[in-house]
Amino acid sequence: MNTCLSVGVLSVFFVAAYFVLRALPTAQCGFLHYEEIVNAEGEIELCATNHAGFIDLTRFTYPLVAQIGIESPISLGSETQVRLSLETPGGMEIAPHELAVTHTEKMHVMVIDPSLEDYHHLHPEAVGIGGDYQFNFKPTRSGNYRVFTEIVPLRSRRQAIALSQLEVTGESEMPEFARSTESIVHGVRFELLDAPEVLQTGRDYRLELQVTATAGDEIVLETVMGAKGHMVAFDGEGKGFAHMHPIDSVASVRTAGLGSAAAKSTGLAFLFNVPNPGWYRLFAQIQVKGEPVFGRFDLKVE
Structure with a gap:
């Protein structure tokens, strides 16, 4: 009787586990850990505590x-x-x-x-x-x-x-790439510092973003989405995207592996990791005087 009961309990457990696992995202970054924090508005929110990297939606659903x-x-x-x-x-x-x-x-x-x-x-x-x-x-x-x-x-x-x-409506155009680590938009200069000529797949790269005014005036970065800047990357083949948050934020310092050194950084830094070779276009988003400003860069990955 005890043996039959044990088998029954185990069967129920594994059936339940099967349906729970089926309900979860089938993606590497579907298992991001989230931590409850209080944002600048005093609201409780969930923020990712590890780095997602580039999400290839042709591989995962x-x-x-x-x-x-x-x-x-x-x-x-x-x-x-x-x-x-x-x-x-x-x-x-x-x-x-x-x-x-x-x-x-x-x-x-x-x-x-x-x-x-x-x-x-x-x-x-x-x-x-x-x-x-x-x-x-x-x-x-x-x-x-x-x-x-x-x-x-x-x-x-x-x-x-x-x-x-x-x-x-209308005809679309194909993307054109050329390596670029500097972008000037509406009097704002965006620069990626020390970015390699060619990046390698499967590696974490720390991308330092420097933002200055072209006229030499001081530029005040306002908070947008809880940080002083954000970055998104798209690949030339249209397979997916990367949504990156500054690694010196509360949510990501712990897993960036950079500790207090990142927290003391005066600029903005992002982790970038991609699984596929090819060209990638990155957009850096900041906010100045209530208006969003987007800089852009092109990086090649082998």
Whole structure:
């Protein structure tokens, strides 16, 4: 009798474990650890405590579906309201109250055109209490924009990502790359210091970002998403993206392996690690006088 009972208990345990594991993201970075912290607004949020690196969505999948909806075709240069619905693969809506706050937002949406020239970092607003959200979008290029939706459901406390598309009328262009570690935008100079000529796959690189004013004036970096800057990278083949946060933030110093040295850094530093060779375009985002400013760089990986 005891043997039969033990077998029954073990069977129930393994069946339950099977369904739990099936519900988790099948991705390397789907198992990010999150820690509850209090952000600058006094809100409790979950922030990643280790480095995600580049996410190749051709290799890994997540239990998340993001459907894009528009009322009329999107034209170049005109602002359009876009509807975004979030569901599980089984069709269950993912409501706003089911999403954790990460880096001061419940949702991060990265939008990029085929030429990798027109990048948008957006935070859709909930429409009602179901799984519908919306954001405004004004493209400067034509073609099928890739839309990366990034959330952390409260139930799983795991990163979940969905890829969808947003079509803008007109012919698209292919990206053109040339190694660059300096970018000047609206009087702001962005520089990646000591970046190697060619990076290697599978290695962590510490990218130091220096931001100065071209006129020599002092530039004051305002807080955006809980930090003084952020960085996103896209690959030339359109396989995925990397969403990087400063390694001297509360959430990532511990696992960056840099300890107090990173915390004392006067600049912004990011960890960058990619699995595939090729060209990568990086966008650095800061905020000055209430307005976002984006610098860009091109790096080659072998």
